[in-house]
Amino acid sequence: MQSVTTTQVIEVWIAVGCTLLIYSFLYKDNPLFKLGEYLYVGLTAGWGLCTAWFMVVWPDLLLPLSRVIKSYFVSNVKLESNDTILLVIPLILGIFMLTRLSAKISWLSRYTFAFIIGSFSGMSIPLMISADLFKQIEPTLKSCWGTDVTIIQAINTLIILIGVIAVLIYFFFSLEHKGVIKSIARTGIFYMMIAFGAAFGYTVMARESLAIGRMTKLVKWASADYYYASIVLFFLVAIIILLWELLRKRESANPDNQAS
Amino acid sequence: MDRLLNGSAFFLAIAAGFLPSIILWFKDVPKDAEPVKWLGFLPLITGLNEGSPLFWIFLNAMSPFMATMFSLIGFFIASAAFRAFRARSIEATLLLLSALIIMLGQIPLGQMIWQGIPDTMVWIFNVPTTGAKRAILFGIAMGTIAFSLRIIFGIERGYLGGGKDAK
């Protein structure tokens, strides 16, 4: 049996506590869930801030810039390959972005947005045309006959082609959906229903696997090695929720207390 | 410097994440907690190395929170499937049948019912689903390209935030 250290036991108790705070929502929305929710939001915000600072702003912007500026005053400063005074430009653009917090000078942030949105728009057009259009049109229009094409493959290619056209026509709202267009659009709906059903089937597997992962860990942490963490904390959470329910019922049963 | 970053930090890391959250919880309504906001900057002192307190909090508190939040959906999806998944029309029936085939195709029960279920599942993915998703992909790609062109030509200015200066 693998020995478990005290630190690991504490870590497990914290993890189980966090898990059960959130799982208490399965009963109904309650103060324990709200506590867990606020902690989650607070930690995520703190983590996001730290990641942005320690992984991006400090090592990629401020540190290289400080080295470059230092090199102008001190002779033997070792510069890395990406150290350049041009980093002042993203620094200024980043500061402009922060001006969004002030109503008076928020207009400066438009320069940063214009640069980011404009450059990404320009970058994405040729690549999207290539990856999402041309490379997708090619297999849609591939040959249905030939020496290396079986009947099944030919039928499947035709089915895909019909599906693509039908779904595109369904989403073409400039044409009124009546007559032949209506029939083709309805075919498109059938294709989409099959696709969404397939997506739902896979989604069930995806979501259940997350639940299975957590429950598996809770079962593992209910062992004696971890001092029955799951069982003890489960009953603690159940008792707290029970007390909360009793308190709520008493408050709703005594309207005089509520009025005062 | 490393010792300063790591050594002073545990309390501050807890304060940064937990304290604002607990204060908000006691206040019940998370509106405009001005002094609490600034506590969020405290983790900057803790550092983000492998052994740092903030990394420890990520592994032992944030990970369980994030995983559990999403695992709740597993329970609600079962409840929603029981209540809402009805074969009310032809389209709904197609959706239902497709979902059932996919779910059966992933477990041995499917093969026990009919040997062809896994192959049918593969066919559904490779043919009708591909057709529908490809068409949706075309639509998204063309929409993105059109929107990008509008931005480049200055027709679309909503991202600038509005106001008379944006025009």
Added chain:
Amino acid sequence: MTKELSFNVTRWIIFTLIALAIIIPVIISDRIPLPDTSSKVVKNIYDKIESLAEGSPILISVDFDPSSDEELRPMIKGLLRHAFRKNLRVIGMTIWDAAAGGTLIDIFNEMAKENNKQDKIDYAIMPFKPGGSSILMLISQDFYQGYPNDYKNNNCKDLTVFKGIKSLKDIKFAICVSAGQAVDTWIIYGKEKGKMPLGAGCTGVMATDYYPFLQSGQLVGLMGGLGAAAQYETLIQHKDTAHKSMKPQTVVHAMIILLIIVGNIIYFLGKKKN
């Protein structure tokens, strides 16, 4: 009030059934048989890694946070076990800040320790860089422009693992394992510029979105969800968490199918009555 109570009671019964459907198989998992099958799309990824010569560089992009850990961690572990067994050089990176620092480092170090692999020689972990598409476009032209140093601040050009690598074009196989839109970003910006073979791993929710790319050849293979991770473990003959989780998965699926059928029977009986 009665209607609300009956709604809640039904809800709690379903939740209890699902919880039992998960817990009981976890406890008695040895008694539940599972077929050892693998689909073609998962096998394609396996075959691609299997076909690489010893010492070939591959890149694994870990783009998920702990909320999708249960589904995607077994995929990364399977890929790393396979790659380390084949003595391939593995570069780990992420274009998603939620994965940075936590998930990526944790998994790589765990697998490296298990397979006796050394940092800087057999594998390297890149720090998180923002921008997603822009970092991919950068490294497709010059890898060291995007990542001059690894996550421990060692110069990438000095690392054995980067020998002979100038850009993404020198990577023999890239795999993006993602819970969000990172696979789309890799297909559009990474694959189009880098021209390297690309595989993908994703959650079950996203899997159906990538079948068009499989058919067009833009993706070599696709691992969609926990089932695919279990299939990969079967292929590399190392059954781990994914395989164990498929047993409760089987029971839960059956439970949900039963609930759907019962729900529809109740609906049609009610309709007939009216």
